[in-house]
Amino acid sequence: MAVRHFLTLLDLTPAELHHVLQRAAEFKQEHRQRLYTDRFKNYVLGMIFEKSSTRTRVSFEAGMAQMGGHAMFLAPKDTQLGRGEPIEDSARVMSSMIDIIMVRTFGHSRIERFAAFSSVPVINALTDDFHPCQVLADMQTFIEHRGSIQGKQVAWIGDGNNMCQTYIQAARQFDFELRIACPQGFEPREDLVNANRDRVSIVRDPKEAARGAHLLATDVWASMGHEHEISERRRAFGGYQLNRELLSIAASDALFMHCLPAHREEEISAELMEDPHSVIWDEAENRLHSQKALIEFLLTH
Ligand code: CP
Numbered sequence: 305m306a307v308r309h310f311l312t313l314l315d316l317t318p319a320e321l322h323h324v325l326q327r328a329a330e331f332k333q334e335h336r337q338r339l340y341t342d343r344f345k346n347y348v349l350g351m352i353f354e355k356s357s358t359r360t361r362v363s364f365e366a367g368m369a370q371m372g373g374h375a376m377f378l379a380p381k382d383t384q385l386g387r388g389e390p391i392e393d394s395a396r397v398m399s400s401m402i403d404i405i406m407v408r409t410f411g412h413s414r415i416e417r418f419a420a421f422s423s424v425p426v427i428n429a430l431t432d433d434f435h436p437c438q439v440l441a442d443m444q445t446f447i448e449h450r451g452s453i454q455g456k457q458v459a460w461i462g463d464g465n466n467m468c469q470t471y472i473q474a475a476r477q478f479d480f481e482l483r484i485a486c487p488q489g490f491e492p493r494e495d496l497v498n499a500n501r502d503r504v505s506i507v508r509d510p511k512e513a514a515r516g517a518h519l520l521a522t523d524v525w526a527s528m529g530h531e532h533e534i535s536e537r538r539r540a541f542g543g544y545q546l547n548r549e550l551l552s553i554a555a556s557d558a559l560f561m562h563c564l565p566a567h568r569e570e571e572i573s574a575e576l577m578e579d580p581h582s583v584i585w586d587e588a589e590n591r592l593h594s595q596k597a598l599i600e601f602l603l604t605h
Pocket residue numbers: 356357358359360361430438563564565
């Protein structure tokens with residue numbers, strides 16, 4: 305049986321994604337009641353972080369512990385990866401010892417190279433191009449609050465970054481319409497947009513994206529690795545704040561999300577962080593549940 309990886313949302317079929325989300329809801333109930341079972345006793349997850357993290361590390365590590373397994377945090381500065389050992393060699397060695405590996409890194413090709421040499425499932429915990437674990441949690445959160453997202457209208461406000469690009473893939477896999485409002489020069493990858501023209505469009509005016517939307521999502525103006533561009537980005541993104549004005553023209557039952565960490569008064573107004581339409585905190589918590597379901601899927605398929 306070929307090993308299954310989760311490098312993008314396209315690695316699972318829509319039916320498989322829905323199955324994972326169903327299990328995620330069950331894992332959430334289990335967590336509420338603290339009825340954990342040791343379904344992955346003695347299993348070890350390796351966690352390679354070449355960028356910072358709070359949510360991803362805590363959710364994967366806690367998730368493995370709650371399922372009876374163990375998670376191993378691997379920082380580049382403390383491993384030979386940080387001293388230039390080829391990623392292919394690292395993948396072969398690590399996967400001969402442990403059961404599943406998550407990687408947070410820069411270029412997407414780096415995780416593809418790792419996965420090509422790994423004999424166990426590899427999970428993308430964020431690359432410059434995609435953040436599928438986060439959008440899986442976002443989908444769980446929408447479904448939990450509003451039911452199916454199929455046929456709904458989703459607005460992305462801000463940078464055409466890894467989150468935005470993952471939303472493009474989500475639009476295809478979960479069958480919704482996506483309007484992306486971003487400034488010129490900060491668009492998502494053209495090939496991704498072109499491959500999904502039937503459901504994805506780019507507009508300049510955030511109001512055009514937000515009007516009638518059932519879900520509005522945003523993210524930081526400067527992603528990890530782009531911090532040095534923040535002054536230029538603050539100028540470019542000035543009109544792209546998720547705020548009450550945009551919410552007022554969205555659907556009356558619109559939800560909004562932010563994957564966090566957030567910069568209040570930049571991409572999102574401070575008051576919106578605590579608004580009743582915000583599901584940001586559920587979205588963060590659901591990383592725990594959806595990733596448990598993902599790990600279960602990858603270890604059993
Ligand atoms: N949303 C997210 O992935 O958060 P961290 O960078 O804290 O893991």
